[in-house]
Amino acid sequence: MQRDKHIMSAFDRDLESIQAEVVRMGRLVETAITDATRALETSDEPLAEEVRRRDREIDQLEVQINESAARLIALRAPRATDLRLVLTVIKVASALERVGDYAKNMAKRTHLLAQMPTIPGAGLALRRMTEAVSALLRDALDSYVRRDATLAAEVRARDIEVDQMYNALFREFLTHMMEDPRNITACMHLHFIAKNVERMGDHATSIAEQVLYLVHGTLPEDPRPKSDSVAAVNLGGAD
Numbered sequence: 001m002q003r004d005k006h007i008m009s010a011f012d013r014d015l016e017s018i019q020a021e022v023v024r025m026g027r028l029v030e031t032a033i034t035d036a037t038r039a040l041e042t043s044d045e046p047l048a049e050e051v052r053r054r055d056r057e058i059d060q061l062e063v064q065i066n067e068s069a070a071r072l073i074a075l076r077a078p079r080a081t082d083l084r085l086v087l088t089v090i091k092v093a094s095a096l097e098r099v100g101d102y103a104k105n106m107a108k109r110t111h112l113l114a115q116m117p118t119i120p121g122a123g124l125a126l127r128r129m130t131e132a133v134s135a136l137l138r139d140a141l142d143s144y145v146r147r148d149a150t151l152a153a154e155v156r157a158r159d160i161e162v163d164q165m166y167n168a169l170f171r172e173f174l175t176h177m178m179e180d181p182r183n184i185t186a187c188m189h190l191h192f193i194a195k196n197v198e199r200m201g202d203h204a205t206s207i208a209e210q211v212l213y214l215v216h217g218t219l220p221e222d223p224r225p226k227s228d229s230v231a232a233v234n235l236g237g238a239d
Contacts (some may be wrong), residue, residue, distance in 0.1 A: 039110045144207060153208070
């Protein structure tokens with residue numbers, strides 16, 4: 001019995017260390033979203049380049065978390081609920097890495113858009129959308145740290161707001177392109193960015209669903225709430 005308590009204590013310490021890295025990764029990703037948005041809105045190319053450079057740290061953290069989780073499974077042989085904890089860590093880290101990639105892709109387009117005609121209202125609308133996504137991500141991570149299924153369910157429901165913002169932006173870009181063909185290239189780039197931000201929201205929601213899995217032992221069976229899609233006339237895929 002004493003030996004089992006010692007093993008469990010070692011497992012808890014190892015898992016706590018890994019989860020601290022996940023929280024750190026989440027903070028880096030939130031900063032990447034904020035900085036990429038500001039760089040785009042102000043045509044700040046040095047800041048955009050900094051976002052791209054810092055993405056390597058996010059990628060490295062995911063690799064480190066995965067390696068630590070694999071080592072924990074090999075050394076501690078967790079069962080049932082404990083194994084679920086470790087697998088959730090890996091999936092949360094993967095979702096964060098993808099969000100970081102989307103922020104990097106946003107930063108990549110800053111230089112191109114700085115050379116093109118400004119699309120009225122686009123910067124402000126995208127900032128509102130990224131702020132909504134950042135709030136989703138922050139609450140998803142908070143629900144993960146606290147094992148708060150109620151907050152996780154709220155995050156899952158709120159993703160529809162991001163979808164609605166994306167759909168509204170898409171229609172605005174179509175209008176600008178029809179009014180003046182010179183806006184087409186800029187609107188194409190802005191659409192790719194908006195689609196990437198919408199996918200950031202999807203990944204934040206995936207983290208919330210992992211919390212529900214962690215707490216209840218199963219993933220939600222009902223379809224994720226989604227806004228009416230404009231995919232039928234979509235301008236193209238995202239990065």
